[in-house]
Amino acid sequence: MSDGSIDQSLTSWVESTGGETDFPIQNLPLGIFSESKGRRRPGVAIGDYILDLPAVIDLLDEGWREDLTQPVLNAWLSRGQGAQRELRLRLAELLSDARYRDDVEAQLIGRSEVRMHVPCLIGDYTDFYVGIHHATNVGKQFRPDNPLLPNYKYVPIGYHGRASSVRASGEDVIRPSGQRKAPDADLPEYGPSRRLDYELELGIWVGSGNELGQPIPIGEASEHIAGYSLLNDWSARDLQAWEYQPLGPFLSKSFLTSVSPWIVTPDALRPFRNRLPSRPAGDPQPLPYLDDPADRETGGLCIQLEVTLVTDAMRAAGMQPHVLSRGSADTAMYWSAAQIVAHHSSNGCNLQPGDLIGTGTLSTDNDEGLGSLLEISRGGKQPIQLPTGEERSFLEDGDEIVLRAWCESEGAVRIGFGECVGRVVSAA
Incomplete structure (x- = not known):
């Protein structure tokens, strides 16, 4: 299956993805984070940063809004791998195309500045x-x-x-x-x-x-x-x-x-x-x-x-x-x-x-x-x-x-x- 989000030639304008990092643009894992006294919300790891997903929700599919603004990822994960694949492709576009840099870069938060949480409400x-x-x-x-x-x-x-x-x-x-x-x-x-x-x-x-x-x-x-x-x-x-x-x-x-x-x-x-x-x-x-x-x-x-x-x-x-x-x-x-x-x-x-x-x-x-x-x-x-x-x-x-x-x-x-x-x- 072709997937441009894992193409090794794909690069991001986020500078900390240029060296050896766990989180290059080919990874884009999901998690739940909060800032000091802030609410829990979904984010994506990219280099040394987290992209605040609710903050860029207007750049994503409108149908994803409710699930990607929750304090846990259960509802989003219930959509299955097809939705995850579409999100990855869109995020790869936002984080690689310089046209989006001004809008997206303002919503990057240093990973060292946040607290990470269990990403889901675990039923079992x-x-x-x-x-x-x-x-x-x-x-x-x-x-x-x-x-x-x-x-x-x-x-x-x-x-x-x-x-x-x-x-x-x-x-x-x-x-x-x-x-x-x-x-x-x-x-x-x-x-x-x-x-x-x-x-x-x-x-x-x-x-x-x-x-x-x-x-x-x-x-x-x-x-x-x-x-x-x-x-x-x-x-x-x-x-x-x-x-x-x-x-x-x-x-x-x-x-x-x-x-x-x-x-x-x-x-x-x-x-x-x-x-x-x-x-x-x-x-x-x-x-x-x-x-x-x-x-x-x-x-x-x-x-x-x-x-x-x-x-x-x-x-x-x-x-x-x-x-x-x-x-x-x-x-x-x-x-x-x-x-x-x-x-x-x-x-x-x-x-x-x-x-x-x-x-x-x-x-x-x-x-x-x-x-x-x-x-x-x-x-x-x-x-x-x-x-x-x-x-x-x-x-x-x-x-x-x-x-x-x-x-x-x-x-x-x-x-x-x-x-x-x-x-x-x-x-x-």
Whole structure:
């Protein structure tokens, strides 16, 4: 499909798009922002700025006015990918054609001058477990001889999370408390988590949903995805180990989930799609309701992922963040985003505009790309060494985790997702 908004020759008159930026004119992600004491409203990231969409609404389609002046993006995302594509093309025109510069430039606001918010009113949040290397690594710690349960390669595993505690990047991570039981203890105790961890994930935002009882066919599932963000599903491993049987995680997850605030659209990601990895010999092929030729060809997300850590001591010494992992989403995901959406709705469950879906922790098959401290420290048995001489098995108060993601390939302009940041603070 031809789309001038991703043409690598397209340039913007916004000067900060000229160098390496997460937000060139080929990206144009949507988000919700506010200025000091101002109302929340939609904006588009461009270079170091945000274009205030309500402020330029007269330059857009009159039929978009109501949805693009709301404090959340749910109504806009419900219009589907066709409307998003039309908006991208119009914005690309406004931000590249010098004829519009005077009118549009006055409505650019520095990204450092605003506060970003969760872009949607999230009705439901579902977290999946599609990172096969993560699932294998964690499974080995509990079941060395049989790390993956029999259903893993047949069904995308997921569970319902807590939507009310999803927050935009920058929210402090208040150390959660709950029941925990040491392996050698007779009884559990209640107190702050001692094994707090991050989880590197992608967030999938639902656009146009489906009616109750009407599953989304796999061949149409990608059209129901409004876009992607970074997601950190913080996890209290000691609380989880005690509570998760038989129903799964509860208090160990529901205290906070962080998302990067920008929704990167499927159109912006089109140059970075690739074939889904071939399944290893002996693995079952997806059941027919999860198998689609187009998804096999373009369902892979070639998104580079990075996690860094800064401690209080590193911050005080002015040291650079310590890189914990680097990897790629397409090599980590056993199930595609379309397969996740199709499976989620396959029993007739209705997905709604603004619903959030997490992929689950994305780890590669090598130590450089592990997506959690649980894996990096081998369950706490092999602490990592930091440049300050500090050790970490799990997160301490004052530690700050930053997730980053970007896409780059020959023949395309590099785009990024921005950051997903959280700093741990004491429960006291």
